[in-house]
Amino acid sequence: MKTRFVSIITGTIIVFTFLLPNATHATSKYDALTDKLTTPTMINYTSMYGKTCGSTTDDYANKWLWAFRRQQSNDRENHPAAVKSLETAISSADGAYAVVYERVDNDTGKSYRIHIYWTEHDKESFETIFSDMWRTDGSIAIQSKPGHYKRLHYALVSSPLIQKSVLCTPAFIWGYPDFDEQSVWIHADSAKKIYVSTFDTTYPDGYTGRQIPSKDPALTWKPTSSQYDDLIEKITTNKLINYIDNFRGKTCGSPWVDYSNSWLNLVRRQQFNQRKYHSVYMKSLYTAIARGAYAIGYNQINRHNDTSYTGFITIYWTENKSDYKFVFSGEYPTRNLYLKTRRGAKSKLYAAVVASPGITQMIGNCDIEFLWGNNSNEGHISSLFSESYNNWIKLFRSTFDVEYPDGYRGMKVPGNPTKLDYLALGDSYSSGEGDTERNNATGQKYYSQLTDVNEDKKQGIPGEKCHISTHSYPYKLAQYMELKQTGTRQWDTVACSGATIYDLNGSNSGGYDGQNDRLRDYADKNTLQKMALNEMIPGRVKQIEFVKKYQPKVITLTAGGNDVGFGKKIKDCVNPFASSETCDWANSEMGTLGSQIRGQFDRLVSLYKELKSASPGVKIYAIGYPQFITDKEPANCGLNAGNANVMERRMIVRATQYMNEVIEAAARKAGVKYVDISQALNGGKMCEKHQIYMTGIVGLGEQESYHPNKFGHTMIFVEIAKQLNHESLLTYSKYPSVGDESVNAPSSIYFDKGVPSSVNTTMLANSKPSKGSKQKVVLAKNSLQPGSSVRVEIRSKPVDLGSYTVLNDGSMKETITIPDNIPAGYHTLFIYGKSASGEDIKITQTLLVTGKDKEDLDDNGIKDANQPCGAFLKASGKDEDLDGIDDACDPEITDPILYAARNGKSEFNEDEGKIYVFRNTRAEKLTGVNNDYIDKSSNKDNTEALIASGLTEDTKNLFFSRLVIAKEDDKENNISKGMPIVLVKDINEKCYALKPEDYLSPVLRPGSNGYKPRRLIKLNRLPKGVSCEE
Structure with a gap:
């Protein structure tokens, strides 16, 4: 019989005609060709440029499509379109694809590559044939049918190592739509093998060999893990602790203060750095939080005596969330998470550094504030979070979209919740x-x-x-x-x-x-x-x-x-x-x-x-x-x-x-x-x-x-x-299953006196009106009976403010004058009238009426600033706890305060890594010590005398927990009853006790005769009767 096929080579149409034996029952000479030119495995093993990727057992037969869908080393703009095109070819009835595996040996080394060919909707235009045109031992070709001049899409999947990349994992290298093919030839003596093909195949007459594989397990294979599953745990933090230990001889912050719930307050603050663009940045950040996206990076280095970068937190944000996303990149041990700009993005990725200027810039104090942003003249701020490069930069929170790898089962990037418990x-x-x-x-x-x-x-x-x-x-x-x-x-x-x-x-x-x-x-x-x-x-x-x-x-x-x-x-x-x-x-x-x-x-x-x-x-x-x-x-x-x-x-x-x-x-x-x-x-x-x-x-x-x-x-x-019987509120066993509609409002033997119904509501928007001021009284629709008359009164001692007519919609909008002759203080505004249903009603609002002078709100003739308790409170002249606050306005009255202790404050030119102990000079009758020197250079209102501080290395970089007064003598620690004992913790939360070297003699002025700094002494054990816990 005669047969022919058409080959298109470099634009020239060549027609081949073969005379084949007409032997229906004879076997074909191609029967063994499929076995030679197909492969059930696709090993990922590349050894080039002095590096080896993969292994001789790393089979990508099931994973080639997963590899096709990923790219890292190359950021090909056409890759998403290639994936979509191939997936169309796989899923559509008129599409087809073929996967060819190739081993390449050359002077640069050995590599294995996967070639993919496909058509989205022109399956009928192609066929697979067996031929000996180029090789006497046979070839298999995928090409256009006679009269069809279609081309195949093409892409290469391989280890990026073939491009001298540091990455190993196979991925999309190049292809569609930059490359296509007229035909695919697989020769018996070549390094290429067919793994799968869904193109139609014309088998030779009498062919009894194996069919070209068309079933592809890669279509249903899904990874159950990824190489990034443990990365987020390594590069994130759940706290924002600002603590620098002895940077250029200075310590700031505390390991016990977490700014997780106050980071936005820090970004809003600027004191020493008055950046002109700060307000613009804040407005942009608010917009990002509302409808864009933001991320918080934590990048504080804390090495003793280190002078490297000492930032605290970095905020990244965009007003258009769709323009950026977090993606995973790299391979162990240099895996990363970074913010990737989507193609065509137009919005800016803002960034700002927030830290202590006294440490980072060597100006000001330790208070945290906005230092600088990625403004045009202030440089670039990296948004890379890596397990190796800059691995001290941690991610705290992000609301950016995240592109998780296929099969990812690790920790999610911390962000805002979608649901709460x-x-x-x-x-x-x-x-x-x-x-x-x-x-x-x-x-x-x-x-x-x-x-x-x-x-x-x-x-x-x-x-x-x-x-x-x-x-x-x-x-x-x-x-x-x-x-x-x-x-x-x-x-x-x-x-x-x-x-x-x-x-x-x-x-x-x-x-x-x-x-x-x-x-x-x-x-x-x-x-x-x-x-x-x-x-x-x-x-x-x-x-x-x-x-x-x-x-x-x-x-x-x-x-x-x-x-x-x-x-x-x-x-x-x-x-x-x-x-x-x-x-x-x-x-x-x-x-x-x-x-x-x-x-x-x-x-x-x-x-x-x-x-x-x-x-x-x-x-x-x-x-x-x-x-x-x-x-x-x-x-x-x-x-x-x-x-x-x-x-x-x-x-x-x-x-x-x-x-x-x-x-x-x-x-x-x-x-x-x-x-x-x-x-x-x-x-x-x-x-x-x-x-x-x-x-x-x-x-x-x-x-x-x-x-x-x-x-x-x-x-x-x-x-x-x-x-709740100490049960969790989530699983409380006696929670009611239904309500009881028969229940009515309870009555009270103390309050039921047959009075009209009453409502307390806001009538005056200004709840602190001044005497003699005009104020608008506003009640909403249907509050009162339309057209009815109401009477307005203010008291403690009743003062009639007039009668008014309710508007047709049951609302009230009138202007009243706060009387001049009522005393400043709390008063109640009453409206007496008829409810919308015609019943008697009394509406009230309690007001704080002030004097006309804004500096004398209580109208007593004394400026509020000159009154110990401010406006409206009579000072008692007593201070039982000796805290400097008059007891009439002291939120908490405790036992007398004899001593105080704390970590240093940089605004007072103190070292935040040291403990300072002070004597309350108001308590000299109780302490028995007078004539203490008080340093008022940083605080003119100071009444505390410094009796000891952490001067030795073993008392530095400890953090104040609480102060106790020894209740008994402890001879072993040389402690007498009444001595102040400071309980502190180190960075590992281990508790220690410190005692002052001398607390009984008066504090001397620095430089005076006999003056020397008094130190704190670290005890080997806790004193008798003293515990670290409250």
Whole structure:
């Protein structure tokens, strides 16, 4: 028989005609050719340029497609298109592909290569034939059919070593669309072998040999691991510790202070470096946090006496998230994670270094601040995180997209969570308001970032006073449940001091301007709110929005107290400037208060149900309020407890009890768990013998007053655990399965006096109006009966402010004048009228009325700055704990403070790596030492005399833990009763005790006769009765 085939060689058409024997049953001479020209394996073994990659057993038969999909050494722009094209050829009915394996031996060494040929939709235009045209022992060719002039796409997969790359793992080297082929010839004596082909094959007549393999296991093979599985653990950190040990003879920071929850505060701060572009960078960073992406690198070297780079954190960000992504690169031991720019990206990748200028730039002090950014004239900042090169640079967190390798099963790049196990909501009793303690190492309170910020509209910084303390009970609950807040968070808190039910629920979410309208008039409100949702910044968006986004399994919350205005009512009653008469809320207006408490029932039920709907399956724990003041007599009220008589204290106790009864009933109706913590602070409440769990009056206008301190929050945590049988909140066994719709608002024998219904709400946007000022009274639609008349009154002693007509929509918009003749202090604004349904109603708001002089708010004729306790608080003239704060405004009154100790402060020209011990010169009658020299060069108000410091090597680079006074003699340590003992820890958290060389003689002025620096002595063991733990 005759047959022919067409070959296209360099553009010339050649037609071959062969006369083949017409022997139907005869065998073909090509029967053994398939065995010769195919291979079941594709070994990855390359030895070139003095380096060997792979091995003689590393078979890529199943992995060739995985290798095709990856590239590292070459960043071929066409690679994604090549992958897409090949995958189309594999999956489409009219596509086809072939894989050819080749061994190459030349003067550079030995290599193995994989060639891939394919067509996406022209399978019918190609055929596979057997031929002896070029070799008498035969060849196999894939080529166009006669009359078809199509070309095959082509790509090469091999070890990048063939290009002198340092990488070994096979990957896409080059090909489509830069290369294509007219035909593929595999000769019997060549180094090429066919691994698989899905092209149609025309077998010779009589062919009885093996078929060309068409089944490809690589199509279904998936890697179960990757070479990068352990990399993220090596190049990440879960803490941001700023601690430099003796850099050029100077030490900064502490190994115990973690800036994980305050890094943004550091970026916003600049003192010694006043970069003109700082505000531009901050605005850009806010945009990136809201809708772009950012990453935080930690790059601090800490080697004793080292003078190499001592940065702290580096922030990378982009306003367009799609322009950059993290990718893995390199091979062990030089694997990396780096930010790769996507092709066509137009947005800038910003970067900024934040560190201590006193160390990094040898200017200023140790306080951390914005140093510089990758501005046009300040150089490049690398975004490479490597296990070898610059391996001290660690990644803390990232919100950039990450391209994980196929089969990756290692740790994910730490980022913002998509879901949370636990989320704390609520008001000040959940945020930790009242924790006035300051960190010894930083001098700052324990409030987390962006929860204690003063407003600066010029800089675009809203006021943030949610006051979330890291000592608050949610932190302790999370620790109890073994949930982490670093890395990829498992829990968080967005509780906010002052929050009302409206700030928690979903009402008017779209028009919300933040708690107390903190974002009103900010042009970038949208950015600030999106930033808040991504970074868990409380007070900017409704708290329920966090629930919707993060779908927590557990929620705790306190709510309802601020809706009653309980805090301001208490301050009205305990106001030291007020008369000695019992306040209205404990007298004639008790019924009004009771009505307002009872009015929270339906609102709480709705809130609990809303939260349940926002995160289906969530366990919600409605936490009650603790009793924080005693009504028992005789009372032992400290000077910082205010001016509350027994009737006022009794009102506070009963109102708290009734509020808890309303919360419990609402929880039962909604089907959530009520947790009673009313007795948590017993033994340490206000007006008890030991007021150890409460913060007293800080200042009459200060929000920290009358709240649990850090010890109080510990007791609240203990009580919650007790009430839940010490079970995890995640798996609590007695959580209610359904609600009880038959439950109604409870009544109270103390507050039910048949008074009209009452509501406490915000009528005046300005809650601190001055005397004689005009103020707008605004009530929302449907607040009152349309067209009805209302009367406005302000008191303590009632002053009629006039009658007004309600608008047709039930709203009220009027202007009133705050009387000149009422005393400065707390007053309550009353509106008497008819509700929308026609019932009598009383609406209230407690205000702090100030004097007209902004420097004399309490209007007593004395400038506030010249009063020991500031405005509105009468100084007692007593300071029992000798801390320099008048007891009338001292948050915590302790035993007398005789000595103090701390690590040095660079702003006082001290070494932060040394311990300093001081004597309180106010306590000279108790210490028996007077005439101490006091150094006032760095602090004119200083009253502490330095009695000892760490002068010897064994007392340096230790970190203050606490100070105790020896309660007994310890002859072995040469310690006498009353000696100050400093407990310190080293970087490994091992505890030691230090004692002063001399603490009984007066401190001398440096340079005076007999002066010599006094040292601290490190003890070999802890003194008797002294423990490192509190």
